[in-house]
Amino acid sequence: DFEYALENDVKPAFGRSDESLNRLMTGGITVWGPEVTEILDQGTLLAEVVKNPENRGFRSAVLAGSPKTGKTSLAAQIAKGSDFPFIKVVSPEDTVGFSESAKCASLKKAFEDAKRSKLSVLLIDNLERLIDYHPVGPRYSNLVIQALLVLLNSPPPVGHRLLILATSSDRSFLRDMGLMVAFGSVIDIPRLSTAAQIMNVIGESNIFSDEQLGAINHKLEELVDGKKFGIGIKHLLELIESARQCEADYRVSMLMSMMENISLNLF
Amino acid sequence: DFEYALENDVKPAFGRSDESLNRLMTGGITVWGPEVTEILDQGTLLAEVVKNPENRGFRSAVLAGSPKTGKTSLAAQIAKGSDFPFIKVVSPEDTVGFSESAKCASLKKAFEDAKRSKLSVLLIDNLERLIDYHPVGPRYSNLVIQALLVLLNSPPPVGHRLLILATSSDRSFLRDMGLMVAFGSVIDIPRLSTAAQIMNVIGESNIFSDEQLGAINHKLEELVDGKKFGIGIKHLLELIESARQCEADYRVSMLMSMMENISLNLF
Amino acid sequence: DFEYALENDVKPAFGRSDESLNRLMTGGITVWGPEVTEILDQGTLLAEVVKNPENRGFRSAVLAGSPKTGKTSLAAQIAKGSDFPFIKVVSPEDTVGFSESAKCASLKKAFEDAKRSKLSVLLIDNLERLIDYHPVGPRYSNLVIQALLVLLNSPPPVGHRLLILATSSDRSFLRDMGLMVAFGSVIDIPRLSTAAQIMNVIGESNIFSDEQLGAINHKLEELVDGKKFGIGIKHLLELIESARQCEADYRVSMLMSMMENISLNLF
Amino acid sequence: DFEYALENDVKPAFGRSDESLNRLMTGGITVWGPEVTEILDQGTLLAEVVKNPENRGFRSAVLAGSPKTGKTSLAAQIAKGSDFPFIKVVSPEDTVGFSESAKCASLKKAFEDAKRSKLSVLLIDNLERLIDYHPVGPRYSNLVIQALLVLLNSPPPVGHRLLILATSSDRSFLRDMGLMVAFGSVIDIPRLSTAAQIMNVIGESNIFSDEQLGAINHKLEELVDGKKFGIGIKHLLELIESARQCEADYRVSMLMSMMENISLNLF
Amino acid sequence: DFEYALENDVKPAFGRSDESLNRLMTGGITVWGPEVTEILDQGTLLAEVVKNPENRGFRSAVLAGSPKTGKTSLAAQIAKGSDFPFIKVVSPEDTVGFSESAKCASLKKAFEDAKRSKLSVLLIDNLERLIDYHPVGPRYSNLVIQALLVLLNSPPPVGHRLLILATSSDRSFLRDMGLMVAFGSVIDIPRLSTAAQIMNVIGESNIFSDEQLGAINHKLEELVDGKKFGIGIKHLLELIESARQCEADYRVSMLMSMMENISLNLF
Amino acid sequence: DFEYALENDVKPAFGRSDESLNRLMTGGITVWGPEVTEILDQGTLLAEVVKNPENRGFRSAVLAGSPKTGKTSLAAQIAKGSDFPFIKVVSPEDTVGFSESAKCASLKKAFEDAKRSKLSVLLIDNLERLIDYHPVGPRYSNLVIQALLVLLNSPPPVGHRLLILATSSDRSFLRDMGLMVAFGSVIDIPRLSTAAQIMNVIGESNIFSDEQLGAINHKLEELVDGKKFGIGIKHLLELIESARQCEADYRVSMLMSMMENISLNLF
Ligand SMILES: Nc1ncnc2c1ncn2[C@@H]1O[C@H](COP(=O)(O)OP(=O)(O)OP(=O)(O)O)[C@@H](O)[C@H]1O
Ligand SMILES: Nc1ncnc2c1ncn2[C@@H]1O[C@H](COP(=O)(O)OP(=O)(O)OP(=O)(O)O)[C@@H](O)[C@H]1O
Ligand SMILES: Nc1ncnc2c1ncn2[C@@H]1O[C@H](COP(=O)(O)OP(=O)(O)OP(=O)(O)O)[C@@H](O)[C@H]1O
Ligand SMILES: Nc1ncnc2c1ncn2[C@@H]1O[C@H](COP(=O)(O)OP(=O)(O)OP(=O)(O)O)[C@@H](O)[C@H]1O
Ligand SMILES: Nc1ncnc2c1ncn2[C@@H]1O[C@H](COP(=O)(O)OP(=O)(O)OP(=O)(O)O)[C@@H](O)[C@H]1O
Ligand SMILES: Nc1ncnc2c1ncn2[C@@H]1O[C@H](COP(=O)(O)OP(=O)(O)OP(=O)(O)O)[C@@H](O)[C@H]1O
Ligand SMILES: [Mg+2]
Ligand SMILES: [Mg+2]
Ligand SMILES: [Mg+2]
Ligand SMILES: [Mg+2]
Ligand SMILES: [Mg+2]
Ligand SMILES: [Mg+2]
Incomplete structure (x- = not known):
């Protein structure tokens, strides 16, 4: 049975891909506001559109946000939460130093793998790195982006269903x-x-x-007030790690001085 | 008999090429307005010009429209409707990650195959991808476009007839x-x-x-009124799929909010 | 006898080259005005300058005109009319997808072949394609154009005579x-x-x-009047083919609407 | 025991990497002001953040300063002072004339080596040279910088800890x-x-x-007064070497004339 | 005897190089004015400077003039007139389609050959072609021009004497x-x-x-009067060839119409 | 004894390198003014800084001047005058037509050779040619300049001493x-x-x-007066060679007309 063979072939890969999904999840998801829940809900809806047998079963979405805002973790969370039996991860780590054509081949392979299963998520982390994008020039791999554009426009075989999730740091890049x-x-x-x-x-x-929390809250309200302030969740967790290393008495002032640097765009 | 050998040689290919034609037809054609019929009529006329023994039997046309407007399906429909015995498809999917010269070779081969038959359609889907075009730079494969320009200007052997159909997303690109x-x-x-x-x-x-249809109609008339609104058929079908996934009560508002995003050019 | 061997070696090529000349002649020459005769006369004069033993016997000329104006057919006609025993054709069709250096080699070979005969025409069709020229960039094969510039400046051996004819779509390109x-x-x-x-x-x-002819004439005079209208002979023949396909009653209006599109530069 | 094997494998490398650390330390560190102590303190804090088992154990920092300001020596000093058991050095000297992909491979290997140990410092000297950056163009190795960006964003395996230190001559380059x-x-x-x-x-x-020292001090105060004067520690040590070579009587005037050239930006 | 071996080795090459010198001399030199004599005199002086044992014996000069002004013939004439025993010709014809590095190798070889003889002329025809120069871009072979710049600055071994002559169509290119x-x-x-x-x-x-000559003279004086008119000797000889082909009665008017085209810059 | 082996290995190279030093010295040094002595003195000082065991023994300097000003001869003179036992020459002549990576390898080898000896001069003639620099573009070998920048910043092993001398025609290039x-x-x-x-x-x-000398002096004073006139020593020696070739009576006027051309920037 062809279908059977396919799934058989896919199974061992499944374990591996699950492991690489875990690699992307470097910690839990703190629900710091309703925005977080909403993002996860949008992901759930997409997964359901793909699953619904009345639909064509082929969708793609990209999670876009500044560096260190938690894109990768959220995409991984959505993939995991979809409960699709096959999850394939395309991570730039796996193709460091590859030639353009080797990157293409690896991307093509990932799509083929995902399409062979009846219900798959394909998670492409960091589109900028996938296509070797650099704003100075700008430079990018035309070979890889051409492949990506074609693959994003090629539905899986009839009856097979595929959700593509990607992450990117820059809406204008996209x-x-x-x-x-x-x-x-x-x-x-x-x-x-x-x-x-x-x-x-x-x-x-x-x-x-x-007491310290009260002080921080007060200072933050001053800092944020009237300005356009923003800090990614991953960045914030780093600052907290640095503060932890200070002696208790200096923690608040150290944390706040790092926050000020951010608000002054010094970093 | 040479002619016979040619057609013999071509036959097996025919089956294959027909299959790849089906791959392009991801659903039926909804006649959402007289524009659709008119497009199919233009295609029929072209096919007849090529067939007519009084004519030279060599024509090419490109279907140009924004992304997701149904270009590929319409081109496939015209090809199928022509009832030509040989239909060859050049689809970017088949050459993902190919080198420029491999793409050239594959394009040249497709033209040769098509010319070997007495009456052929050659369908080239997505000219942008065929020539690896990207507007940033801009980049494109000069090798492939040179080949294309030459091949588009080389009639089939005397007595053989060839209709070339292509699709493209951008008139200014063309x-x-x-x-x-x-x-x-x-x-x-x-x-x-x-x-x-x-x-x-x-x-x-x-x-x-x-009742919902009435409400949608009303809101659409408001939305469209006085603005330049437009949505491709493929895009519209996707929105309907997403709406289907919502609970019945939210469907109208969800559909309309997606329509508004489009009209605001947020997508 | 060396000379003899040369010509012997050349003879078989002759047949072949004659065939490739025919390939360029996709129909007869309609003398639509004295301009046509004048062009052929200029060709005849050039051939005579080359043949005249008092002269050095090395000339080149390029036929330049917009796309579809009949350049290729006229160049082929001049070559044929010269009655030179050896005619070599360099056509972009023969080198589709070749690398730059393979194109160079093929060009060099064509010149060598032509120079080996005592009296040759070398016809280079479509200079833009020969050098892989594209205005976006612009891009071109420097290797091939350098070869061409050198070869155009290298006379055949003493006593041998060579006329080089080429075609190009654009005077400013030249x-x-x-x-x-x-x-x-x-x-x-x-x-x-x-x-x-x-x-x-x-x-x-x-x-x-x-009657229809009268109507067309009348409408054409209106269309052309005071505007800068122009249509290539090859383009015109295509329009007539399309018109033929219509039912008799619609032919005139179809032809004229296509003519108007041209005058509006919509095509 | 896997962990044991890893460390075993790493040990021999350790000696070698320590040697290459010494190669970067071309002399001692003179504490010419509190700025020097502060830099070393920042390094110590970073090392402690990485070591703390409550933290994730993955940090990177870049020492940025004009040419010849002592960046390399200070980075080496911080690495040495961290007392981490494994220190890996990536120095441009080791990849002179390497192809881009060989550079990539060597960079990737360095990260892998560092991640295999439980507690490592990876010192990347001279980012400009690592990525073959040159401001005329500008030119840089996109292959290497893409690899670097990916590797800087890939944490070591759970339980392993990595501090990345780099040097660069130019904040705006960064x-x-x-x-x-x-x-x-x-x-x-x-x-x-x-x-x-x-x-x-x-x-x-x-x-x-x-007496000479007094004179120099006096002249320096004049020179520096009201201007934006600055000299790197490495540059200053070179001037002193040159002065030493002069006869005692000319030393002060020679030193001061070189200082003036610097303040006039003649060098 | 080493010297002897050298010259022996060079002798056979000599014949060949002499032949290639003749290839450049497509006709005699008409002394159309004192300018011609002066050019040849400058060449003679250069040759004597090189020959004089009191001098260092290494000089280079470039003949620069518009296309078809006789540069190649004059350079060949000077080389021949120098009566140097070894004359080496570097002509673009010999390296058509060569890769950049093959061109370099061939150039280097030519200099080595020339330096091995005690008294040599090295004639480099058409510098633009040698370095594959094209103004669109502009493009040129940096590899070849770097080689040329080095070789032009490397004197022959002590006691050996070398005169380098080159031609170029454009002072601003130089x-x-x-x-x-x-x-x-x-x-x-x-x-x-x-x-x-x-x-x-x-x-x-x-x-x-x-009578015709009188008429031409009269018309030329009118044409030239007050305008900046100029025609290269090679171009003029071509016009005369074309005129010869006309019937006697049309010759004057044909010649003059071609001259007018030149003065109108239509060619 | 390792040290011994090193020096042994280096000795034979010494002879060879000395020969290549002589190749750069195409004549003696005329002391046309105190500027010449001063340059040589600066070279001597540098050599002494490097030799002094109290210093670190690693210095580099570049001689910069217009074309034909005697840079190469002066650098060679300084190298010779240093009396260092090992002198290595990097001359563009030795790598004509080399690929970028071959040039890199050869440069790296030269530095390694020089560092293996205890006391070396490394003379790099003509930096522009070393890095294949051309102002049109501009073009340069990034591979070679990156290697050079790294090598110039890598001190020899402890106890070994190295002076690097280079020449360049253009301060702004540097x-x-x-x-x-x-x-x-x-x-x-x-x-x-x-x-x-x-x-x-x-x-x-x-x-x-x-008498002639008096006349020349008088004319030169006029020529130079109030203008910014300058001529390189190598250029001046060439003019004198040309003048020698004239008959005695014309020498002064010929020399002065060449001088005037220079002052008019015609050359
Ligand atoms: N609400 C949240 N959303 C996302 N990540 C969260 C959230 N709460 C906590 N985290 C933690 O924040 C970190 C986010 O890191 P992640 O790598 O996903 O960010 P990123 O935006 O992909 O960063 P980069 O731009 O560097 O790729 C993770 O360690 C994750 O466990
Ligand atoms: N009138 C119609 N014309 C075209 N397609 C239609 C029409 N009615 C329904 N469809 C459906 O709409 C979809 C059009 O998709 P298609 O791939 O042809 O669009 P496209 O313009 O080629 O998209 P893309 O720009 O992504 O290549 C198909 O699923 C087709 O079945
Ligand atoms: N007077 C004419 N001159 C040229 N071609 C003519 C003339 N009369 C009829 N024809 C026909 O017109 C067609 C001209 O086609 P041809 O390929 O020569 O044009 P072209 O200018 O080379 O086109 P393209 O720009 O596409 O290369 C031929 O079929 C030829 O038979
Ligand atoms: N406080 C100091 N900080 C740094 N270096 C010092 C200090 N005091 C003395 N030094 C000495 O100064 C020199 C600094 O050289 P180093 O190579 O580190 O500078 P660098 O900034 O890396 O130079 P480059 O820009 O050329 O790479 C070393 O020899 C070091 O021993
Ligand atoms: N005074 C003259 N100087 C140069 N050539 C002359 C002169 N008189 C007659 N001729 C003839 O003119 C022709 C000059 O051709 P030549 O190839 O030397 O010109 P060119 O400037 O090198 O042309 P191109 O720019 O095409 O390389 C030769 O045939 C030569 O015999
Ligand atoms: N004072 C001097 N300084 C330098 N060279 C001198 C001096 N006096 C005489 N010469 C002679 O002048 C010539 C200088 O030539 P050299 O090749 O050194 O110049 P260069 O500046 O390197 O030229 P280029 O720019 O072509 O490389 C040599 O022949 C040298 O013998
Ligand atoms: Mg991420
Ligand atoms: Mg499509
Ligand atoms: Mg044509
Ligand atoms: Mg450093
Ligand atoms: Mg010439
Ligand atoms: Mg020099």
Whole structure:
């Protein structure tokens, strides 16, 4: 039975791909605001559209947000939450230093693998790196982006269903490179921008006393007030790690000085 | 008999090529307006010009329209409707990651195959991808476009007849790349732009009650009124799929919010 | 006898080259105006300059005109009319997808073949394609154009005589690429621009009644009047083919609507 | 035991890498001002953040300062001071004339080596040279920078800890190339800019009499006064070497004339 | 005897090189004005500077003039007139389609050959072609020009003497490419610009009656008067060849119409 | 004994390198002014800084001056005058037509050779040619300049001493390419610009009578007066050679007309 053989062939790969999904999940998801839940809900809806036998079963979406905003973790969470039996990860780590054509071949292979299973998620982490994009020039691998544009437009065989999820750090990159149109939809991943959102994360860290938390909250409200302030969740977690290393008395001032640098765009 | 050998040689290929034609036809053609019939009529006329023994039997045309407007399906429909015994498809899917010269060779081969038969259609889907075009730079494969320009200008052997159909997403791309002149004619594929056209498609979906259809019609008329609104047929079908996934009560508002995003050019 | 061997070696090639000359002659030459005769006369004069033993016997000329104006057919006609025993054709069709250096080698070979015979015409069809020219960039094969510039400046051995004829779609291309100076002379191939010229061709087609011809003539005079209208002979013949396919009653209006598109530069 | 094998495998490399660390330390560190101590303290904090088992154990920082300001020595000092058992050095000297892909492979290998140990420092000296950056063009190896961007964003296996230190001569290079964001933090390495700082170094050289030192101090105060003067520690040590070579009587005037050239930006 | 071996080795090459010198001399030198004599005198002086044992014996000069002004013939004439025992010709014809590195190798070989003889002329015809120069881009072979710049600056072994002569169509090309400085001197080759100069050449052709010559002279004086008119000797000889082909009565008017085209810059 | 083996290995190379040093010295050094002595003194000082065991023993300098100002001869003279036991020459002549990577390898080898000896001079003649620099584009070998920048920043092993001397025709080239900073110091090589300086060289030639010398001096003073005149020593020696070839009576006027051309920037 051909179908059977296919799934047989796919099974061993499944374990491997699951492991590479875990590699992308470097920690849990803190729900620092309703924005987080909403993103996960959009992912769930997409997965259901793909699953529904009345539909054609071929969708793609890209999670777009500034660096260190949690894109990769959220995409992985959506993939995992979809409960699709086959999840394939395309991560730039796996093709470091590959030639353009080797990258193409690896991308093509990932799509083929995903299409061979009846119900798959294909997670492409970091589109910029996939196509070797660099803004100075700009440079990019035309070979790889051409392959991507073709593959994003090639439905799986009849009866097979495929959800493609990708991440990218820059909406204008997506638009300029023609990837905005090529993906069916874009899910924006925001930075934390209010004192309350940030406090939700700081509170979980258990390194500040209640008094210190009050002080931080107060200073954050001042900092944020009237300005356009924003910090990615991954960046915030790093600052908290650095603060933890200081002696207790210096933690608040150190954390706040790093926050100020961010608000001054010094970093 | 040489002629016989030729056709013999071609036959097995025929089956294969027919299959690849089906691959391009991902669904039926909804006649959402007289524009659709007119496009198919233009295709029929071209096929007849090629067949007519009084004529030279060598024509090419490109179907040009925005992304997701149904170009590929319409080109396939015209090819199928021509009833020519040999139909060859050049699809970017078949040459993903090929080197420029491999792409050239494959294109040349397709033309040779098509010319060997007495009466052929050659369908080239997605000219942008064929020549690896990207607007950033811009980049394109000069090797492939040179080959294309030469092949488009080389008639089949005396007595053999060839109709070349191609698709492209961008009229200005065609003009800039010199493909407008190289193809004998351009057939424009429009977007749906009136409430009535859109309702023709939504009505067929069977997911809205009559009351909901009325509401949608009303809102669409407001949305479209006075603005330049347009949505490709493939895009519209995707929105309907997403709406189907919502609970019945939210379907109308979800569909309309997606329509508004389009009208605001947010997507 | 060395000379004898040379000619012997050349003979078989002759047959072949004659065949490839025929390939360029896709139909007869309609004398739609005195311009046509004049062009052929200029060709005859060049051939005589080359043949005259008092002269050095090395000349080159390029036929330049817009796409579809009949350049290739006229160049082939001049070559054939020269009655030179050896005619070599360099056609882009023969080197589709070749690498730059393979194109060079093939060009060099063609010149060598031509110079080995005592009296040769070398016909280079479509200089743009020969050098892989594309205006976007612009791109061209520097390797091939350098070879061409050198070969155009290298006379055949003493006593041997060589006429080089080429075609090109664009005078400004020729000037910019330094080919204007490299060729000894440029022969301009015009478009048909008066109602009378066009009627000469339409009349020959035998698809319109006398009444229809009168109507067309009248409408053409209106169309052309005061505007800069022009249509290549090859383009015109295509329009007539399309018109033939219509039912008799629609032919005139179809022909005229296509003519109007041309005058509006829509094509 | 896998862990054991890993460390076994790493041990021999350790000796070698330590040797290459010494190669970067071409002399001691003179504390010419509190700035020096502060830089070393920042390094110590980073190392502790990485070591702390409560943290994720993956950090990177770049030491940025003008040419000849002591970046390499300070980075080496921080690495040595961290007391991490494995220190890997990526120095441009080791890949002179390598192809881009060989450079990539060598970079990837260095990261893999570092990640295999439980607690490592990876020191990348001179980012400009690593990516073959040259401002005329500009030119850079996109292959290498893409690899670097990916590797900087790939944490070591769970339980393994990695501190990445790099040096670069130009903050705007870092920002333009997207390396500012890719590295977690930037440590600025200043030039000596006051007479007192410079005298701290000159005093240690033992080549000037006390009277001469007084004269130099006086002249330096004049030179620096009101201008933006700055000299890297490595540059200053070179000037002192040149002065030593002069006869005692000319030393002061020679040193000061070289200092003036610097302040006039003649060098 | 080493010297002897060298010369022995060189002798056979000599014959060959002499033959290639003849290939450049496609006809005699008409002294159409004192300019011609002066050019030849400058060549003679250079040869004597090189021969004089009191001098270092290494000089280079480039003959620069518009296309078809006789540069190649004059350079060949100077080389021949020098009576140096070894003359080596570097002609673009010999390296058509060569790769950049093959061209380099061939250039290097030519210099080595020339330096091995005690007294050599090295004639490099057409510098633009040697370095594959094209103004669109511009493009050129950096590999070849770098080789040329090095070789032009490397004297022959002590006691050996070398004169390098080159031709080029464009003074501004020479200046921009740094060849003006690299060659020791530039000899300008002018176009014929007065009626008298032109009549000197036309008179020699024996195809016009005295009366016709008078008429031509008169018309030329009108044409040239007050304008900046110029025609290269090679171009003029071609016009005369074309005129010869006409019937006697049309010759004058044909010649003059071609002259007018030149003065209108239509060619 | 390792040290012994090293020196043994180096010895044979020594002879060879000395020979290549002589190749650069195409004549003696005329002291046409105190500028010449000063340049040689700067070289001597550098050599002593490198030799002094109290210093680190690693210095580099570049001699920068217009074409034909004597840079190569002066660098060679400094190298010879240093009396270092090992002198290695990197001359563009030795790598004509080499690929970029072959040039890199050869450069790297030269540095390794030089570092293996205890006391070496490495003379790099003509930096522009070493890195295949051409201002049109501009073009340069990034591979070679990256290698050079790394090698210039890598000290020899402890106890070994290395002086690097280079020549270049253009200060702004050095600055733009980042070579100004990479070399420790720049020694400017001037042109002769006063009548007295020029007369010092002309006087040595013995081809003018005292009366002629007086006339030349007078004319030179006029020529130079108030203008910015300059001529390289190598260029001046060439003019004198040309003048020698004239008959005695014409020598002065010929020399002066060549001088005027230079002052008019015609050459
Ligand atoms: N609500 C959240 N959303 C995303 N990540 C979260 C959230 N809460 C906590 N995290 C943690 O934040 C980190 C986000 O890192 P992640 O690599 O996903 O960010 P990223 O945007 O992909 O970064 P980069 O731009 O560097 O690729 C993870 O460690 C994750 O466990
Ligand atoms: N009138 C119609 N014309 C074209 N397609 C239609 C029409 N009615 C329904 N369809 C359906 O719409 C879809 C059109 O998809 P198709 O791939 O042809 O669009 P496309 O313009 O080629 O898209 P893309 O720009 O992504 O290549 C098909 O699934 C087809 O069945
Ligand atoms: N007077 C004429 N001159 C040229 N061609 C003519 C003339 N009369 C009829 N024809 C026909 O017109 C057609 C001209 O086609 P041809 O390929 O020569 O044009 P072209 O200018 O080379 O086109 P392209 O720009 O596509 O290369 C031929 O079929 C030829 O038989
Ligand atoms: N406080 C200091 N900081 C750094 N280096 C110092 C200090 N004091 C003395 N030094 C010495 O100064 C020299 C600094 O050289 P180093 O190669 O580190 O500079 P660099 O900035 O890396 O130079 P480059 O820009 O050329 O790479 C070393 O020899 C070091 O021993
Ligand atoms: N005074 C003259 N100087 C040069 N050539 C002359 C002269 N008189 C007659 N001739 C003839 O003119 C022709 C000059 O051709 P030549 O190839 O030397 O010109 P060119 O400038 O090198 O042309 P191109 O620019 O095409 O290389 C030769 O046939 C030569 O015999
Ligand atoms: N004072 C001097 N300085 C340098 N060269 C001198 C001096 N006096 C005489 N010469 C002679 O001048 C010539 C200088 O030639 P050299 O090749 O060194 O110049 P260069 O500047 O390197 O030229 P290029 O720019 O072509 O490389 C040599 O022949 C040398 O013997
Ligand atoms: Mg990520
Ligand atoms: Mg399509
Ligand atoms: Mg043609
Ligand atoms: Mg450093
Ligand atoms: Mg010539
Ligand atoms: Mg020199």
